[in-house]
Amino acid sequence: MNADVVVESVSKRFGDVVAVDGVSFDVYRGEIFTLLGPSGCGKTTTLRIIAGLERPDRGRVYIGGKDVTDLPPQKRDVCLVFQEYAVFPHMSVYENIAFGLKIRRISPSDVGKRVSEVAEVLELTEHLEKRAGRVGLSEQQKIALARCMVVEPRVLLLDEPLTLVDARTREKMRRELREIQRKIGITMLYVTHDQLEALMLSDRIAVMSKGKLVQVGTPIEIYDNPQSLFVAQFIGSPTMNFIEGVLRKYGGSFILESGNFRIPLDDVAKLYNLENLMDREVVIGFRPEDGSIDAKGAVEGSVEVIEVVGDRLALHVRVFRDVVLKVYTTIYDDVVIGSKVRLSVNPNKVHVFDKISGRKPLPTGVGHGIP
Numbered sequence: 001m002n003a004d005v006v007v008e009s010v011s012k013r014f015g016d017v018v019a020v021d022g023v024s025f026d027v028y029r030g031e032i033f034t035l036l037g038p039s040g041c042g043k044t045t046t047l048r049i050i051a052g053l054e055r056p057d058r059g060r061v062y063i064g065g066k067d068v069t070d071l072p073p074q075k076r077d078v079c080l081v082f083q084e085y086a087v088f089p090h091m092s093v094y095e096n097i098a099f100g101l102k103i104r105r106i107s108p109s110d111v112g113k114r115v116s117e118v119a120e121v122l123e124l125t126e127h128l129e130k131r132a133g134r135v136g137l138s139e140q141q142k143i144a145l146a147r148c149m150v151v152e153p154r155v156l157l158l159d160e161p162l163t164l165v166d167a168r169t170r171e172k173m174r175r176e177l178r179e180i181q182r183k184i185g186i187t188m189l190y191v192t193h194d195q196l197e198a199l200m201l202s203d204r205i206a207v208m209s210k211g212k213l214v215q216v217g218t219p220i221e222i223y224d225n226p227q228s229l230f231v232a233q234f235i236g237s238p239t240m241n242f243i244e245g246v247l248r249k250y251g252g253s254f255i256l257e258s259g260n261f262r263i264p265l266d267d268v269a270k271l272y273n274l275e276n277l278m279d280r281e282v283v284i285g286f287r288p289e290d291g292s293i294d295a296k297g298a299v300e301g302s303v304e305v306i307e308v309v310g311d312r313l314a315l316h317v318r319v320f321r322d323v324v325l326k327v328y329t330t331i332y333d334d335v336v337i338g339s340k341v342r343l344s345v346n347p348n349k350v351h352v353f354d355k356i357s358g359r360k361p362l363p364t365g366v367g368h369g370i371p
């Protein structure tokens, strides 16, 4: 696969703060690659290092196969759309977009051609003569994007470009951004703290936590197979259900012991190598859509909250003193608040994590559990 950006073991500290800690990843040609993580995890710093606005303490950055670590921003063939993008409100939309080209000493006729091409793609043509301060927020966002696109960089870097627009505009912009990227086939490195946005927009996602890259994969891989408790907790809305307990084996059967309750885990033990987790604190997790009401289910609880979600109900079921599980159901004729129900979970969709390390055991057939 052709990599447009290669980040190799990059680290950066500010005083005592390690902002980026040994991060490596490749961004393939023509994909939307998203850095996702909570505020302060090092996303902006990573992007600024790629743009050349920040120098890494360690590691190298390659763009288009060339080592650019020691090159200034304007020699890197990238363009950064900032979080706090700003238009010049008194200049026309046209002048705003042309701005980046004029300082690059491109002939006026070429400037005109490129601006109108990009305006066409972004559907800004009808706004070109208006003052930039007079157009809507989503148009202003597009102006910031257009200013980068006219320069025709190899890679577009976008730092939370949609955080300032309202929820409805954000959804529209997300869709449009995806379409524009498909149309022009440009490589995009996108930064967001919003997991839903990342899941909707990206070809691949790199999840960051505390300066480190913790998992890279397609949205489906990240959603279906989180490799750590952190990713499991961070991805998904509603979030996964979690139950803490100690893993035990009684008479050859795997059990999660949680207070007075025991949950059989034999089906899960067929998938994961659990031996190394024996007698340790573990967290098991499953998504609401992977649980169901089932008269033969392993745990019983009482329904506390009922939410209507389209054609289904989301039930909040208290199963232990301090554990409430959320499951979806389409069978709800007899379900009222206070109903006793039994729950079962698709064992193929149960995730097990070591509570202390947050790591997931290896699948059965691969090595010996936790490495």
Ligand SMILES: Nc1ncnc2c1ncn2[C@@H]1O[C@H](COP(=O)(O)OP(=O)(O)O)[C@@H](O)[C@H]1O
Pocket: 014, 017, 018, 019, 037, 038, 039, 040, 041, 042, 043, 044, 045, 046
């Ligand atoms: N110029 C700076 N000086 C000091 N600390 C900084 C600077 N830039 C970022 N940091 C710190 O580095 C960490 C990562 O910041 P940042 O890359 O902005 O995270 P994110 O974009 O994921 O919110 C944070 O703790 C932040 O306070």
Ligand SMILES: [Mg+2]
Pocket: 043, 044, 045
């Ligand atoms: Mg940031």
